[in-house]
Amino acid sequence: MTDVYVVGTDMIKFGRFPDRTVGSLGGEAALLALDDAGLTIKDMQALYCGNNILANRMVGQQVLREIGQTGIPVVNCANACATGATAFREGWMAIKAGMYDLVLCVGVEQMGKGLLGSAEVEDGLSPEGVLGSITTPSVFAHVGMEHSRKYGTTFEQFAKVSVKNHHHSTLNPKAMYRIETPLEQVMAAEMISYPNTKLMCSVNVDGAAAAVLASESAAKRLGLMSRAVRVRASALVSDPFSERNLTTPDFNAATRLAAAEAFRQAGLGAEDLDLVELHDCFATAEIVHYENLGLCADGEAGRLIDSGETELGGRIPVNVSGGLLSKGHPLGATGIANIYELSTHLRGEAGARQVEGARIGLSHVVGLGTACAVHVLEKV
């Protein structure tokens, strides 16, 4: 099977664009990625489009109406917060299978502000506030508290994740927020679900990201290898059964399964990684994924954030983009924005936030419900 390469990728600056449409946001990112590759929509043989909230609205077709209706096949993907990564993986798989040489992957979401979800239900009574809490900050607070239970992880250690990722975002011109948030400010912010304060929750924003994928022969034929990034692994899993999984989603088991599969495909281990973009939808999540992705031993994640090793310039920089906490988290765009971030570092084009000498990057998303995707990218 051919290797698959990212030959063009970009994202729009995440923000709030209530006057625009998903088609126009996705179309803008698609054109940026095509320009990055020096190709046009007429070169693309298929479109894989990730959008979660409008899953039945044929968003990929809306994108093509903005940039050129060439009649290519469109696959619309929805997989919660793994939506963008799933669309990317579908494109990767089509090239792997030998169906196509050049495909476009787009992730786009319009989110609106504030807490996701509602207690308004058509029939019956919402379980919220009766059978505990189903809000996303609460679900991931439970995840963090499980880590506290096992290893004594503190509120302050969770809060340090937000300090770090907000700092990183000051170096990323495409991040939603670019402000420093000192530890005292993070810890004193409005408590949402203990231990997650408002500054420890990802930002709901509108956004879009895109990637052009090519087979090896197409990348060579078109002279695109000099800036190409090789996809070393693409893993997608659902949640395997685990204790309490049906009561409280187990993101740990899903992430460990996906990471193991990705490392197997790549023939690499966590020690080979130069940077990681992982799913920091809440500060508590980043801590548990340090261990799930093998960035440290089990029980060591609190020490890892304390050590500063996951900051830019540290042993294994995590979320140098600013992460979902500060760059923003437009659900369907996130997985492809991660690909853009890794590719930018592997190409040595990340400017002030460049991870020096980066050769191997890993991206991770986990969607509530549960889906987990892990990709490993390599500098060519």
Next chain:
Amino acid sequence: MTDDAAEADLRPMVPFLKRAADGRPLLMGSKCGECGEVFTGERSTCARCAARGAMIPVELSTRGKLYNFTIVHRSYPGIATPFVSAIVDLEGGGSLKGNLLGVEPDPDKLAFDMPVEVAFGDAGRADRQGRRYLTYFFQPLAEERA
């Protein structure tokens, strides 16, 4: 109308909240005859070992231990806060998420593994049609409270 009579009119909050012949609320679950895993509610196939037709109905225990918790300060519009969202492991198997009452919503007042019991009562709010619900919740175990 007595409280018991009023309670009898409440709809169950979850399908696995049933009533015994004497009207007493109870939580029903299923135990896999192949692997022994205990689930809340009815099911025909085991999510753990995929065994088919091996599920045995069981009554879930009303005693358990607090596995973990969060204190919810901001929820959806119309939901009273703060409250404790708790995940409880039941004696004999099965785990549930629910509100933990009778404890201050303060992380310093909660301990992992504290013994709790399942109690039943009105869910505290009505649905759009004005109907009320019988729910389970958790509270510190009576002898611990004494």
